[in-house]
Each structure stands twice: as C-alpha cells, then as structure tokens.
Amino acid sequence: MITFEQVGVQYADATAPTLNGVDLTIPEGELCLLVGPSGSGKSTLLGTVSGLVPHFTGGVLHGRVTVGGRDTREHRPRDLADLVGTVGQDPRAHFVTDAVEDELAYGMESLGLPPDVMRRRVEETLDLLGLADLRRRALTSLSGGQQQRVAIGSVLTVHPRVLVLDEPTSALDPGAAEEVLAVLQRLVHDLGTTVLMAEHRLERVVQYADQVLLLTPGAPPVLGEPAEVMAHSPVHPPVVGLGRLAGWRPLPLTVRDARRRAAGLRARLDGARLNGPRPPAPSAASPATPLATASRLVVRRGPVPALRGVDLTLHPGEVTALMGRNGAGKSTLLGALVGLHPPASGSVTVGGRTPHRTRPAELIRQVGLVPQDPRDLLYGESVTAECASADRDAGAEPGTCRALVERLLPGLDDTAHPRDLSEGQRLTLALAVVLTARPPLILLDEPTRGLDYAAKARLVEILRDLAAEGHAVLLATHDVELAAELSHRTAVLADGEIVADGPTPDVVLGSPAFAPQVAKILAPGRWLTVHQVAEALAEAAE
Structure with a gap:
C-alpha cells in the first residue's frame, strides 16, 4: 500500500538530510508504528506519505513515495484526500469550522458525498470516539484531548484507505487513548485500513502494532516485528525495559505477557528496599508555608x-x-x-x-x-x-x-x-x-x-x-x-x-x-x- 524507494528529504539551510535511504514497503491492512528519538525524522516521513512533504513544507524530496499506486511527488495533498487521512501533532491547525458536528462533516462535503451518507457517518463517528455529548460544542471550548478526538474523527468520516497519525494519543487520558486505539484496531482488522502512526508513548500502542519502523539519526531505518525491534531500540516502553532488565526472551509487549513471566522477579524483589521520589523536607512541607x-x-x-x-x-x-x-x-x-x-x-x-x-x-x-x-x-x-x-x-x-x-x-x-x-x-x-x-x-x-x-x-x-x-x-x-x-x-x-x-x-x-x-x-x-x-x-x- 505504501512504498518508499530510496527516499531522502533535505530542507533548505539544514546541514544534513532529515531522512536518507528509506527503502521499504508497508502492506495494506497493517498498523505500522513509527518510533525513534526526537529529531529522527518521524514527522517528515509521515509528511511524505500525505504529500505535505515537499508540497507544503518545502525542501527537496529524493526518491519516490507511492500510496495506493499514486506518486506523492506528482499528487498534491488535495489529490490524495480521498486516499490518505492525516492527523498531525496539533489538531487545531487542521480545524476549518467552529463546531464539532461541522468539523466531522467538512471532509465529506469537500468530496461531495450525499447528505444521507454524511449524516450516518457523523453519527457513527460520534459514537466511536465518545463525542456524542460534545456534538454541538464550539471547538475552542474543548480540552486539548477532546480536540484531538475531533481531529481524528474528521479524518475517519471520509473512510480513507490510509491513515497517517502523528502522536494521536499524546493529549488523551488513558481511557480515551484506549478508545481511539480500539477504533484503529477495528479499522485495520475489519476494513483493511493501513495505519502509519508515530507515537512517543509506546506503552500505549506497541502491543497493537503489526510492524515497527525504527528511525535513528545517522543509521538506516529498521522495519521488523515489534519484539525484535524493541530488543535494540533506544526508545522503548517500561514493559520492554523491565523485560530487558530481567532477561526475558522473547520480550513481552503487554502487561499480561509480562505478568506470566514475572513470578521469579517478584520472588527476587520480595523484601527488597523500595526507593521512590524523596519527599520534601518536613520544614518545607509545613502547612504554615504553602506556596x-x-x-x-x-x-x-x-x-x-x-x-x-x-x-x-x-x-x-x-x-x-x-x-x-x-x-x-x-x-x-x-x-x-x-x-x-x-x-x-x-x-x-x-x-x-x-x-x-x-x-x-x-x-x-x-x-x-x-x-x-x-x-x-x-x-x-x-x-x-x-x-x-x-x-x-x-x-x-x-x-x-x-x-x-x-x-x-x-x-x-x-x-x-x-x-x-x-x-x-x-x-x-x-x-x-x-x-x-x-x-x-x-x-x-x-x-x-x-x-x-x-x-x-x-x-x-x-x-x-x-x-x-x-x-x-x-x-x-x-x-x-x-x-x-x-x-x-x-x-x-x-x-x-x-x-x-x-x-x-x-x-x-x-x-x-x-x-x-x-x-x-x-x-x-x-x-x-x-x-x-x-x-x-x-x-x-x-
């Protein structure tokens, strides 16, 4: 579904390419998780799929990126709107209307979908993302996490074949994040949607990934099974860090799998001294001196x-x-x-x-x-x-x-x-x-x-x-x-x-x-x- 052929991106005035030598294929109907340290080029790689790079961001795109057979260098983002849905790090940058319902419908209006289809899809999306109670609220009155859910919903109503998501759960509480990830799972498993997602909070998402793409500055990209990539990734969730510390192989990616192996570790820790954040000095914490x-x-x-x-x-x-x-x-x-x-x-x-x-x-x-x-x-x-x-x-x-x-x-x-x-x-x-x-x-x-x-x-x-x-x-x-x-x-x-x-x-x-x-x-x-x-x-x- 998504193919990178020796892709590189060089921005003006940058001393080094942001991306270099990306050569891989992401199959249809898979959730691919993009990981790597800050500054490794994750947002840039996502932008090459949606066409934002280089048409909107500038810079020079080397190589070729094709999505559903369309070359993103030859097709501007508006030409990919029916195929690729994009949600960036800042949801407010994507809003074009004032109210929740209007924002969910806008993309479908732009594609000329019939009113009855639009109404049905808006209702489905409101229920999927837990937004029904907010349907008539002004976007500016919502919390950051609520705005994030609306931004995701405005993309889902178009029913794109490819979803490109840049930190979709970063502003969400744990419950809302689970709801969004459950929706993405349904899209991947039931509808065959291809999802390419960058996320720093790996503890929330790594267990749902079919493949992990690791970007490391100065090193070639690595695409592979999640457990294999996490074994040597410089960024990893606590469950993987605990597995590395305990020497578990293969590495667990879920709390459930880790608990099944943790009996020995719990026994080793039984009676051990527990260190935590040191409390403030008693004099500083006196009720008489609050800040x-x-x-x-x-x-x-x-x-x-x-x-x-x-x-x-x-x-x-x-x-x-x-x-x-x-x-x-x-x-x-x-x-x-x-x-x-x-x-x-x-x-x-x-x-x-x-x-x-x-x-x-x-x-x-x-x-x-x-x-x-x-x-x-x-x-x-x-x-x-x-x-x-x-x-x-x-x-x-x-x-x-x-x-x-x-x-x-x-x-x-x-x-x-x-x-x-x-x-x-x-x-x-x-x-x-x-x-x-x-x-x-x-x-x-x-x-x-x-x-x-x-x-x-x-x-x-x-x-x-x-x-x-x-x-x-x-x-x-x-x-x-x-x-x-x-x-x-x-x-x-x-x-x-x-x-x-x-x-x-x-x-x-x-x-x-x-x-x-x-x-x-x-x-x-x-x-x-x-x-x-x-x-x-x-x-x-x-």
Missing part, C-alpha cells in the same frame, strides 16, 4: 462549570501530579493559579497574592506556566532570540536559557524559527523559557507531549533538582509513567472536583487507569518504575 492555595474554588468557562469547590495546597519542595480524564478541569485549575480564570467563588492565592488581581510583571516572579500549546509563549524569530529574551525578562545571566535548552534537548539549531520546530522541540524551548525565571511555583500542562523517553528523563532530572531547591511543581498530565517516576503526590480531578489526593503510590496503585505498567506487572508489590526495580536488584547483588 499556593485554592480554597473551595469554583471557576466557570462560559456556561460550563469547569471547577466545583476545589481545595488544593502546594508546598515548597513538592512535586504534585494532577490527573483525570479529558475535560476534567486540569488546565482550568492551572490557569486559575496564574490569573487567567478569575474565580466565580472561593479563592486562589499564590505567594500571598491573588493571581487575577496581580500585575503580570509581578506575578511572573511567583509562578510560571507552560501551557499545552507552547506557541502561546514563543514570539521570537529564532531559538537564540527566544533564549535571549527569556534571560532579559528573568534577569538571568546571558546564556542561562540556552543552557537549559541544551540540557533538555541537545543539538537544537540556534537559528531555527520556533514555528518550524517539532511539537516536542517547541515544548522544550517553552519549558526552558519558563524555567529560566526559576519561579517558586512551576505549572506544567502536559509537559511530556512530543518528548521521547530520553528527553523525558532529562526533564525529570531538572524538575527533581528544582524541587530539591524548594520549588513547588504541579504537573497536569495523562502520562502515568511520568507521575510514577517524579511526583510525591497525585491528585485526581473528575468533573471539576478532586476525588483523590495523596501520596502517589497510594493513589495510582488503587487505580487501573492510572497505574503504571511496572505496578500492574509486579502487583501486589508497590513497585512503580523500572528504575526502582533496577536499584533494588543492584542492592541485592552487592
């Missing part, structure tokens, strides 16, 4: 009550994960803490100030927010300009922000324009801009969206250092593995209310939705991460 407090907080977003009587206190040195399904109110709570959403009732204080009544220049010294869309923070013409501006605004030594960028994502081009960066690269730059000011309270909204495992590990290290210095960190995230690795405490929001709040192990171990893979494999033990298991085994061997 931020929300008391019986109620916030409305138009007619929608987004928060309903939320009580939350954030202490110095503490990392708190804020979890919950899409639309639960996580982003609204973060926005209230930086003054974006004034309370309808109740109160918010940050550093003794009321955020929505405090001048931004004063508030930025107390709290910093990295939003879901990092472009909201980026206005410079280059990475260098953004970093220089961040240093000036924060009163930091020149080069401080650039050093943070290099620590998070080595090798980022200084001259690149922020809009030309990948989603993960833009997020890294926005993180560095906010962290340069080193505010006492740091708020991160989906901070690992677009980040590979190596970049995520570097982010964890930086946030741990900040917490050790007395900063408070609040993460709104669907990344259960991040919460397990980093957070001291986890709070769960549901329909605008906090329904659970406590030490991370206590909260996530009692929840099938929020438990990390290692916890599910090694239950009833309280192990959360591969790192904890590795430390325990190393201590036992001494």
Whole structure:
C-alpha cells in the first residue's frame, strides 16, 4: 500500500538530510508504528506519505513515495484526500469550522458525498470516539484531548484507505487513548485500513502494532516485528525495559505477557528496599508555608462549570501530579493559579497574592506556566532570540536559557524559527523559557507531549533538582509513567472536583487507569518504575 524507494528529504539551510535511504514497503491492512528519538525524522516521513512533504513544507524530496499506486511527488495533498487521512501533532491547525458536528462533516462535503451518507457517518463517528455529548460544542471550548478526538474523527468520516497519525494519543487520558486505539484496531482488522502512526508513548500502542519502523539519526531505518525491534531500540516502553532488565526472551509487549513471566522477579524483589521520589523536607512541607492555595474554588468557562469547590495546597519542595480524564478541569485549575480564570467563588492565592488581581510583571516572579500549546509563549524569530529574551525578562545571566535548552534537548539549531520546530522541540524551548525565571511555583500542562523517553528523563532530572531547591511543581498530565517516576503526590480531578489526593503510590496503585505498567506487572508489590526495580536488584547483588 505504501512504498518508499530510496527516499531522502533535505530542507533548505539544514546541514544534513532529515531522512536518507528509506527503502521499504508497508502492506495494506497493517498498523505500522513509527518510533525513534526526537529529531529522527518521524514527522517528515509521515509528511511524505500525505504529500505535505515537499508540497507544503518545502525542501527537496529524493526518491519516490507511492500510496495506493499514486506518486506523492506528482499528487498534491488535495489529490490524495480521498486516499490518505492525516492527523498531525496539533489538531487545531487542521480545524476549518467552529463546531464539532461541522468539523466531522467538512471532509465529506469537500468530496461531495450525499447528505444521507454524511449524516450516518457523523453519527457513527460520534459514537466511536465518545463525542456524542460534545456534538454541538464550539471547538475552542474543548480540552486539548477532546480536540484531538475531533481531529481524528474528521479524518475517519471520509473512510480513507490510509491513515497517517502523528502522536494521536499524546493529549488523551488513558481511557480515551484506549478508545481511539480500539477504533484503529477495528479499522485495520475489519476494513483493511493501513495505519502509519508515530507515537512517543509506546506503552500505549506497541502491543497493537503489526510492524515497527525504527528511525535513528545517522543509521538506516529498521522495519521488523515489534519484539525484535524493541530488543535494540533506544526508545522503548517500561514493559520492554523491565523485560530487558530481567532477561526475558522473547520480550513481552503487554502487561499480561509480562505478568506470566514475572513470578521469579517478584520472588527476587520480595523484601527488597523500595526507593521512590524523596519527599520534601518536613520544614518545607509545613502547612504554615504553602506556596499556593485554592480554597473551595469554583471557576466557570462560559456556561460550563469547569471547577466545583476545589481545595488544593502546594508546598515548597513538592512535586504534585494532577490527573483525570479529558475535560476534567486540569488546565482550568492551572490557569486559575496564574490569573487567567478569575474565580466565580472561593479563592486562589499564590505567594500571598491573588493571581487575577496581580500585575503580570509581578506575578511572573511567583509562578510560571507552560501551557499545552507552547506557541502561546514563543514570539521570537529564532531559538537564540527566544533564549535571549527569556534571560532579559528573568534577569538571568546571558546564556542561562540556552543552557537549559541544551540540557533538555541537545543539538537544537540556534537559528531555527520556533514555528518550524517539532511539537516536542517547541515544548522544550517553552519549558526552558519558563524555567529560566526559576519561579517558586512551576505549572506544567502536559509537559511530556512530543518528548521521547530520553528527553523525558532529562526533564525529570531538572524538575527533581528544582524541587530539591524548594520549588513547588504541579504537573497536569495523562502520562502515568511520568507521575510514577517524579511526583510525591497525585491528585485526581473528575468533573471539576478532586476525588483523590495523596501520596502517589497510594493513589495510582488503587487505580487501573492510572497505574503504571511496572505496578500492574509486579502487583501486589508497590513497585512503580523500572528504575526502582533496577536499584533494588543492584542492592541485592552487592
């Protein structure tokens, strides 16, 4: 269905090709998972299939890409619309209407499908993706995850033979991600749809892949069976990391398969010392010294009550994960803490100030927010300009922000324009801009969206250092593995209310939705991460 013949892509002003020597075939009716470190060319390869590369992005395409017999160099994206459906990293960039139903119907209208067919397909898609309750909502009123589901639905209604998806589950809560992946499975198995998908959260998707295509900078692409590729891939999910550590062969890709082999490992860990995120010092965690407090907080977003009587206190040195399904109110709570959403009732204080009544220049010294869309923070013409501006605004030594960028994502081009960066690269730059000011309270909204495992590990290290210095960190995230690795405490929001709040192990171990893979494999033990298991085994061997 998709054939690459010695494909390479070279962008203007780039010192090296983004892709080089891609020569492979993806059969019809298979789900092919595209993996690799950030910057390895995954989004570019997806773009060659949809025709966006080079017709929209520019650059030079070498070799030949054919989809269903059509050469993408000779057919522009509009000429492939009936064959290839594409959903990128940023769903809002694809929207052309204002409401959910209209967006689902737009692609079919463009192809001239009969009204009765359009109506039926819209209803089917609303049910498939759990969007029926949102059908008349404005797209701008939806959460990031809800927008992602609408973007996927707008492609599915056209019934393309090929689906190209760039991180389709990155903004989704665990339940919504499972629903989307179940839909993709049905399309592959029942309708013979070919799916080419790039995803960093491999713990969610690798078990569904028929083949895995590994892209590594400076090395030829590798296409093969998932377990074979994962055995040597530099990026892999926790279940594979645990299998490598335990020496299991073949490597398990699912929690179920890993549990069947884990009896011996559980016995080795019985009685071993369990290390986790170190709690803040007792003096720093004193109830008398909170950095931020929300008391019986109620916030409305138009007619929608987004928060309903939320009580939350954030202490110095503490990392708190804020979890919950899409639309639960996580982003609204973060926005209230930086003054974006004034309370309808109740109160918010940050550093003794009321955020929505405090001048931004004063508030930025107390709290910093990295939003879901990092472009909201980026206005410079280059990475260098953004970093220089961040240093000036924060009163930091020149080069401080650039050093943070290099620590998070080595090798980022200084001259690149922020809009030309990948989603993960833009997020890294926005993180560095906010962290340069080193505010006492740091708020991160989906901070690992677009980040590979190596970049995520570097982010964890930086946030741990900040917490050790007395900063408070609040993460709104669907990344259960991040919460397990980093957070001291986890709070769960549901329909605008906090329904659970406590030490991370206590909260996530009692929840099938929020438990990390290692916890599910090694239950009833309280192990959360591969790192904890590795430390325990190393201590036992001494």
